[in-house]
Amino acid sequence: MNLLLILLSVVLVNNFVLSRFLGICPFLGVSKKVETAVGMSIAVTFVMALASVFSWLVQEFVLVPLKIEFMQTIAFILVIAALVQFVEMVIKKTSPTLYQALGVYLPLITTNCAVLGVAILNIQNNFNLIETLVNGIGGGLSFTLAIVLFAGVRERLETAPIPKALEGFPIAMIAASLFAIAFLGFTGLGQ
Amino acid sequence: MNINTILWSVVSLGGLAVLFGIILTYASKKFAVEVNPKTAEVRDALPSANCGGCGFAGCDAFADAVVNGNAPITGCPVGGAALAAKLAEIMGVAAGDSEKHVARVICCGDSNNAKEKYEYQGITDCKAAEALAGGSKSCRYGCTGLGTCVKACPFDAIHVVNGVAVVDEDKCTACKKCIAVCPKNIIELVPISKEVRVLCKNQEKGKEVMQSCKVGCIACQKCVKACKFDAIIFENNLARIDYSKCVNCMMCAEACPTKTIYANFKNRKKAFIHDDKCIGCTICSKNCNFEAIEGELKGKHKILEDKCVGCSKCYEKCPKDAVEMR
Numbered sequence: 001m002n003l004l005l006i007l008l009s010v011v012l013v014n015n016f017v018l019s020r021f022l023g024i025c026p027f028l029g030v031s032k033k034v035e036t037a038v039g040m041s042i043a044v045t046f047v048m049a050l051a052s053v054f055s056w057l058v059q060e061f062v063l064v065p066l067k068i069e070f071m072q073t074i075a076f077i078l079v080i081a082a083l084v085q086f087v088e089m090v091i092k093k094t095s096p097t098l099y100q101a102l103g104v105y106l107p108l109i110t111t112n113c114a115v116l117g118v119a120i121l122n123i124q125n126n127f128n129l130i131e132t133l134v135n136g137i138g139g140g141l142s143f144t145l146a147i148v149l150f151a152g153v154r155e156r157l158e159t160a161p162i163p164k165a166l167e168g169f170p171i172a173m174i175a176a177s178l179f180a181i182a183f184l185g186f187t188g189l190g191q
Numbered sequence: 192m193n194i195n196t197i198l199w200s201v202v203s204l205g206g207l208a209v210l211f212g213i214i215l216t217y218a219s220k221k222f223a224v225e226v227n228p229k230t231a232e233v234r235d236a237l238p239s240a241n242c243g244g245c246g247f248a249g250c251d252a253f254a255d256a257v258v259n260g261n262a263p264i265t266g267c268p269v270g271g272a273a274l275a276a277k278l279a280e281i282m283g284v285a286a287g288d289s290e291k292h293v294a295r296v297i298c299c300g301d302s303n304n305a306k307e308k309y310e311y312q313g314i315t316d317c318k319a320a321e322a323l324a325g326g327s328k329s330c331r332y333g334c335t336g337l338g339t340c341v342k343a344c345p346f347d348a349i350h351v352v353n354g355v356a357v358v359d360e361d362k363c364t365a366c367k368k369c370i371a372v373c374p375k376n377i378i379e380l381v382p383i384s385k386e387v388r389v390l391c392k393n394q395e396k397g398k399e400v401m402q403s404c405k406v407g408c409i410a411c412q413k414c415v416k417a418c419k420f421d422a423i424i425f426e427n428n429l430a431r432i433d434y435s436k437c438v439n440c441m442m443c444a445e446a447c448p449t450k451t452i453y454a455n456f457k458n459r460k461k462a463f464i465h466d467d468k469c470i471g472c473t474i475c476s477k478n479c480n481f482e483a484i485e486g487e488l489k490g491k492h493k494i495l496e497d498k499c500v501g502c503s504k505c506y507e508k509c510p511k512d513a514v515e516m517r
Contacts, residue, residue, distance in 0.1 A: 062203050062207065063203075066199040066202045067196065067199075067201075068196060068199055068203065068205055071200050071203075071204060074204065075204060075207065078207060078208060078211065079207075079211075082211035082214070082215060085215055086214070086215060086218055087216075089218050089219055090218075090222055092222065093222040093223075106360070150359040184492065
């Protein structure tokens with residue numbers, strides 16, 4: 001039950017992109033088409049889940065025993081960077097088409113604050129390993145929800161009559177803020 | 192500050208880093224993807240300007256396209272013929288021939304020759320000025336001189352001098368970016384060897400043109416009459432040079448009363464007949480439109496330098512290759 005609660009809260013109530021404002025860069029950068037958005041969100045979910053688990057393990061078995069918790073940020077970045085490199089190599093080998101579509105964005109995921117954010121939040125909330133994994137996957141799912149919905153809206157905006165000054169990026173920002181306001185409606189759902 | 196803390200931090204993080212390094216190295220070997228070495232070679236040969244002049248998204252994309260056969264090796268305007276030859280070597284095919292082109296601004300109405308209709312205080316952008324009744328220049332076909340093309344050029348090859356944009360032909364790579372942004376459409380791509388150009392796009396005639404600009408084309412047609420090679424097209428009250436026929440003799444530039452036609456007379460070639468090769472066949476003097484060759488049958492021929500205009504007709508016609516253009 002607790003796990004379901006965690007999942008629900010991270011996907012809807014505390015949505016990483018729309019409530020916590022983490023991971024805005026790929027959110028705005030990759031959301032022009034629904035297909036690329038879906039691809040990107042799969043990559044992000046995968047990275048987030050693995051990053052949560054590995055950073056939790058590093059925290060539990062290296063940082064805490066040696067009493068060097070202050071090294072958390074650097075250690076996590078190290079883990080995430082290595083992980084993304086690994087994921088990039090795997091994708092390059094197994095799916096060249098996906099690599100062509102997403103190859104540019106993978107390094108972007110490394111510096112994505114959402115990935116570091118989920119790792120640190122796991123520690124802050126004192127989750128155990130399973131809870132960490134669920135939170136990681138949930139974070140990825142929340143990103144997926146936000147970016148896929150947003151991509152759908154943006155695709156529609158391409159053919160809508162928009163004032164010339166607002167075309168492209170400005171209207172995307174306005175749409176994103178409206179999304180964020182809408183998701184406020186989910187507060188209090190956890191109760 | 193406990194020395195142990197520092198020690199453990201360094202050791203553990205260093206240890207983690209080494210561990211990840213080993214895993215990644217192993218993974219890179221295991222998950223190695225075969226890259227076509229030709230693509231890397233082609234990519235290295237490219238100028239890396241990423242200007243998009245080839246029509247692809249940057250030099251990487253063009254290199255891929257060349258190797259896959261989706262792009263011609265002459266596709267890069269920046270590298271030109273030299274690059275095409277190199278790519279031909281790498282790809283193992285014969286290169287086509289393409290002469291270097293440059294952009295030219297078809298307007299000579301600078302601040303000495305043309306006036307301003309009104310004082311323009313808007314954004315320093317030609318497209319913005321064009322929206323205001325065609326710009327502040329007295330001639331509505333002319334260059335507004337506000338430099339939108341200068342900003343567009345990635346090679347610093349175009350500058351505004353005295354109110355008109357001028358292309359530096361040494362730096363121009365014919366990437367066509369300036370042509371795309373000019374709202375007056377007065378930049379054209381011309382082969383660099385063609386020296387003569389009509390620097391005006393004005394479609395009015397006579398007095399109206401003179402009122403707008405001192406060096407505009409007044410449609411007097413003196414150039415059309417002066418050209419012995421039928422290389423001037425006259426339409427819409429404007430003279431235009433047909434570069435497939437023009438031989439750089441510069442007679443039109445001499446004839447133009449308003450000095451609209453520009454030709455660098457220093458670059459005018461003069462013919463020279465090599466005595467040792469001339470056999471006195473008189474083919475050259477018969478073909479010369481300017482009576483600039485004298486000589487008798489079977490005798491050595493000579494060029495009259497003050498009459499020669501460098502049209503290269505004799506050079507083309509001589510069966511013994513005795514004529515040199517210099």
